[in-house]
Amino acid sequence: MAPRRRAPAGRDRASVGGRATRSTDVIVKHQFTPASMWPYARFEIVLGMISSAVAWLLVAQLGVHQVALPATLATVTGTALSILLAVRVNTAYQRWWEASGTWAQILGASRTLVRVVVAVTDAKTAADPVAVAAFQRDVARRQTAYVTALRLQLRGQLDAMGRSELAAHLSAEETPTVATADNPATVLLAGQSRRIFAAFGAGILAGFDNFQMEVALAAIAVQQGLAERIAMQPVPRTYAVFTRYLVHLYVAVFPFTILAAAAHDQWTVIPATLIVAFAFRMLERIGTVVEAPFGGTVQDVPLTAITTILERDLLELVGDPERPAPPRPVAGYLW
Template sequence: MLVKRNLSPLRVVGYVWRPTLYAAAVSVAVLALRLARPDDRWYRLPFAPIGTLAAALAIVVAFRANASYQRWAEARTLWQGITNNSRILARQVIAATGDAITAGKGGPPPDVLAFQREVVLRVVAFARVLRAELRGTETTEGLDRFLAPAELKRIEAAENGSNMLLTDIGIMIKAGVRAERIGQFDPIVLEPNLAALNNWAGGAEKIKTTPIPRQYSFFSRAFIATLTTLLPFGLVGQLDGVLLWWLVPLSTMTSALFILLERTSEVNDQPFANAVTDIPMTAICRTIERDLREMLGDTSLPARPVPVDGYLW
């Protein structure tokens, strides 16, 4: 996620240089035609229709940008829900097992605490596995601190490892009730938060696998290319004398603005693409780990996530 105010010009150019180069090339060609054939009129298009096209296109591009941002914002909301429900579920498990220790149930206190820790760390593992699945990176990277080797292999081989971990947590809760490490009525409040994690994960998977309608992208690009091509032919009839030399920069910068907005929308369409514009899932997962391990009483916690060079992963 970008957190710095100013963007690197080189990185911005990297996104838009090809279509912008085309816009500049068309402008230079029209300028050369005007200088070579100053009396010809056939290439001088009326500016009013082109200006109308630009105004209509601005509305389309703005709609496209808004739809893309809504997807990005929805993705961030889903991960905030995962964070919140992870904390709630951990708190409820810790409170329920603590009550069992106080009542002298569930076996020796160290066994109850080991059960408590196992459940809570699986919640941490769930967030990390979901992040890896959404980004398409190594699923079990760094999970050896939370899961046993046999479980790591099982999660790595699973089609949906994050869902498998939630299933394991549900099974452990039922086993905890039978062993009296969790009260028999505690699942009534535990299960809704476990289900909420399933819902948040499903919402993220929906965004990952369902792009914005491709018609929006195609027609935005097609009409931007049309405007880029026609704009110099409309401006060439409006500029004369010294002002004629402004044809190339004016046409190129105007086209570049539309191109940049379209490319920004395209990037925001994919909040889980493992790019600098992503939702900061690595930072969120670390926050979840810090919070839940602190709730377990750990004092040696991973460092708080901070931006690096203006980017928060």
Template structure:
């Protein structure tokens, strides 16, 4: 997530500079052929190009609106995880109680810590799963890879095994890492322990039902995240958007040749900068929509799930009154992961 006031124009130009290079070439070639070699037949009426541009603008607007919807839904889902996590911490502290006097305060504190740290492990496993690459995602595109020099994706800098080590017992960590969907099995372990706490008399049946419902709600939120992660913006719409934009930017110079030639003299050379400008606007809108398609992949415009997970971890550890609390993540070059 970009945490500054706005992107600067220079950042946008650097991000799209490779597109600008080929846009200059697309504009320069027909202009040179028209003016230097006298190929006047290259000029075509502006009306059909404008009609294609209208269709391109419509489909770009449709895509950007839809991809923004995906981004906003993802932010709402993870906001729900934040609220549920805080509620889970309260339930663990207040519902799991030594009502029969059979457990020492130290052991009860250990149970609280285990339930809360396992939840932090679930958050960790979930964000690692959401950062896994899919074939349709865009972080591997060269213009996005270059921009990654301004920030780092934490899940690409460390391993899940290392992150889980201080949160789980060795046996639990090995069990979870042996599974494909690690987050699912972490909640399963939570449910298993709740049942054991009922048998030990540390959790009443009514409170057990409430906490089990909380686990169900966490499963629901995870499923919603997985739905966005594993179902891309429909490829037919993404493809036709790209085809329309490229067709339009290829035709723009041919339509502007005649318009600037009417001004006489050397004004026809203005075809190059104005073609690049018009094409850059449309192409950049397409790029923005593309960068918003997948809100969990780790781009600079994605939902900052790493930072939000750290915020949850801080809240939960403070509920445990732990002396060492990790610090909140700060933006790097205005990018918050």
């Protein structure tokens, strides 16, 4: 696990697919250094060091045995706290997994949309091939702009930098409207629908072709709503604060409950407390960082890489050679 990172000065964007993007990533490496984990658990480790040192000093050195607590207190409270932390981590991971699944659905529906557009329009031998090719590219590029806009919205990055990144995917006609919209993704999805019906009016599409494409757009809109719900409705803060305080209380009390069990080697209370403090804090912290899959941490769903992959796929479907390079992990992180 690694802490939340800020990009170095002058590098607030990362290069993904040869294009500048905001630097938010997901961990793909398998090993972590103590230095990378220290920021997560430093308070609990220091608290455990102080409480265990005080317990050892009072009992082993000064003989104040009255401060020793029953060992069953550590057993019962430790078991209850472990169950609470397990539930919290599971809840957080379910949110992360739901967010990942939502984006998988958006990818699948976007590919379906462009695939149907290409298959249907290529079969229209009577249509103007230039107009058909332009329509195919227009749909593919607008869909790329859509997922870029949705990524920026979910991560709260629709500032000047984010809107500049989005503008690179827009046509000159759409830029004034989309780049200043409160919800650019919804505006782009509506524009996609209008473009499809305009193609129907121009004779590029016929029959029920447009309704097949609307099915894909409807599926995308549903998944957008699910993703927005995850982003806007976090786990209640009282749950996180309550769990953290319980961990702190347990770490502070724990060394006083195991002094009797370590009668001959009471100094071992100190390392034992540090291990318990580290383990419980890391479990609590995992639940905190994973519960916000669009929160801008290294545990995020890798939306930038996902949108880059989708852009490559869609442009390949319409025969556009100007595709970004595939995303690659950088120092164990996938942007």
